[in-house]
Amino acid sequence: MMAILGVFMSLAFILATANAASLGAVYTEGGMVQGRSHSVGLFRYMDVFQGIPFAAPPGRLQKPVAHPGWDGVLKATDYRNRCMQLNLLATDVVGSEDCLYLNIWVPQGSTVSSNLPVMVFIFGGGFLMGSSQGANFLDNYLYDGEEIADRGNVIVVTFNYRVGSLGFLSSGDAEAPGNYGLWDQHAAISWVHRNIKAFGGNPDNLTIFGESAGAASVNFQILSPQNKGLIHRAISQSGVALCPWAVNRNPRQYAEEIATKVGCPTDSGMVACLRMTDPKTLTLAGNVNFSTSPSEPIVHNLALSPVIDGDFLPGEPETLFGNAADIDYIIGVNDMDGHIFATLDIPSINNALASTSVEEVRALSIALSESRGIDAGIATFEEYTFSWGSNPSDTDIKKTVVDLETDYIFLVPTQATLYLHSDHAVSGRTYSYLFSEPSRMPVFPLWMGADHADDLQYVFGKPFSTPLGYFPRHRDVAKYMISYWTNFAQTGDPNKGESSVPVTWPEFASSGHQYLDIHNSMNNNSVKQMLRTRSVYYWTRVFASFPVIKKN
Incomplete structure (x- = not known):
């Protein structure tokens, strides 16, 4: 019996190999590229191209330009350097200025694929760090597109873009307008549009x-007139252009601070000097102060971000939604997205042996409300503590901090974006979700929900590629998210496509501003409506009614 089984397996392997479909060398506008192909299952294969240049090595503080091309066949078999950035401890610099490369995963069957939907991923990292491949553990890269491509029958593309000082420093005028990282993203999207048919x-x-800054970037890209006709659908996971950290309102001030750090003048010679400064020195000067507290929250330190430059972003984001009127859009957050920020501002949040004080919550409320003054800060504190009673538990206090930061940093701007997209839509559809699968981090409190970036492991199918690290319920979550995401890429409707889904996801505006609660045990009760309406009303109406405090 075993001998017969062995013969059958050998025959299957021979037949599969004989019928293996592969693109081989592909002609692009820059020249020929050769990736690699491997089997991902019976009669299923994956062509992978890593390190294809989509623009030339960029000039310092300048827009990207077309790559001049190459002779012969470019071996696209390895990830290229990430763009120059601070290391995780913000003590040194990693990466290179020559970094504008992309990666492509193409699923194949018994014949070479054609006319597949294309999904282009933009990584997050606060506009300060990150790469096309993401974090790596034993060659298991977070942003490996294979599971999405194979399970959803879509092409997946990831790419690098400039971050930190080299990507987002702006002089506040035409000399160095900024948004170089956004222009890199646009160049990658344009390259894909021109070349992906091959x-x-x-x-x-x-x-x-x-996701995160990548999600806000998605929003910026569909709002920019530069991308007209290039993008047909979009998904923002935990980040939109309206987030308080997404736009730098004082770029000149921050540019002068960096110039002073590196020994450049702050007058008319500043930009020329910055362009001649060693790129590592310039990157280190864009360091973030992680010494935060309730009165100095981390969200206020994220200054290297996009600017309203009159070019890529010709106006305030909320005025540009007409540009996305025909783009289908999924937008959502994780139910405790603000936890990662809350633990930096108030470390006792994760410490079961340390309590969080009422005074810390009050200080944080006032700090997050500083743009509208002390009265707004007191109103924010009262809004988030109204249900406490006279003797709140430590758990109640800690959860309040997480809710406050989640709402301010992510959820309320996301809800405002949903309304804006839905109100301006012509043919574009709008879908809302809340991701609530509890965090898998064992050191987190028992009441913990989904932290910031917890969704990424499921979207990229890690419970399938590293099954020993997950339970079956986690594979359910990954299956659901990949199915919804890739159906949406195929048809513009997350319910319709090649993959079955656990419950029908209604459009946001179809009846009562509905959203889908995504977790491991989804059913018809997972369709809900009016997400955190009290918090949304507070921030968009009550808080917004306080006068703006102008800084000196």
């Missing part, structure tokens, strides 16, 4: 998706 993709069915 890889079997449909350039007229292109979805961009991203």
Whole structure:
């Protein structure tokens, strides 16, 4: 019996190998590229291209330009350097200025694929760090597109863009307007649109998706007139252009601070000097102060971010939603997105042996409300503590801090964006979600929900590629998210496509501003409506009614 089984397996392998479909060398606008192909299952294969240049090595504080091309066949078999950035401890610099490369995963069957939907991912990292491949553990890269491509039958693209000082420093005028990282993203999206047909993709069915700063970048890209006609669908996971950290309102001030750090003048010679400064020195000067407290929250230190430059972003984000009127859009947050920020501002949040004080919550409320003054800060504190009673538990206090930071930093701006997209939509559809699968971190409190970035492991199918690290319920979450995401990329409707889904996800505006609660045990009760309406009303109406405090 075993001998017969062995013969059968050998025959299956021979047949599969004989019928293996692969693109081989592909012609692009820069020249020929050769990736690698491998089997991902019976009669299923994956072509992988890593390190294809989509622009030339960029000039310092300048927009990207087209790559001059190459002779012969470019071996696209390894990730290239990330763009120059601070290391995780913000004590040194990693990466290179020569970093504008992308990676492509193309699923194949017994014949070479054609006309596939295309999904282009934009990584997060506070506009300060990150890369096209993401974090790596034993060659298991977070942003490996294979599981999405194989399970959803879509092409997946990831790419690098400039971050930190080299990507987002702005002089506040035409000399160095900023947004170089956004221009890099646009260059990558444009390259995909022009070249993806040669890889079997449909350039007229292109979805961009991203998380955190990458999610805000997705929003910026669909709002910018520069991308008209290039993008057809979009997904923002925990970040939008309206987030308080997404736009730098004082770029000149921050540029002068960096110039002073590196020994450049702050007058008319500043930009020329900055362009001649050693790039590592310039990157280190864009360091973030992680010494935060309730009265100095981390969200106020994220200054290297996009600016309203009159070019890529010709106006305030909320005025540009007409540009996204025909783009289908999924937007959502994690139910405790603010936890990662809250633990930096108030470390006792994660310490079961240390209590969090009422005074810390009051100080944080006032600090997050500083743009509207002390009266607004007191109103914020009262709004978030109204349900405490006279003797709140330590758990109640800690959860309040997480709710406060989640709402201010992520959830309320996301809800405002949902309304704006839905109100301006012509043919574009709008979908809202809340991701609530509890964090897998064992050191977190028992009441913990989904922290910031917890969704990424599921979207990229890690419970399938590293099964020993997960339970079956986690594979359910990954299956659901990949199915919704790739159906959406195929059809513009997350319910319709090649993959089955656990429950029908209604459009946001179809009846009562509905959203989908995504977790491991989804059913019809997972469709809900009016997400955190009291908090949304507070921030968008009550808080917004306080006069703006102008800084000196």
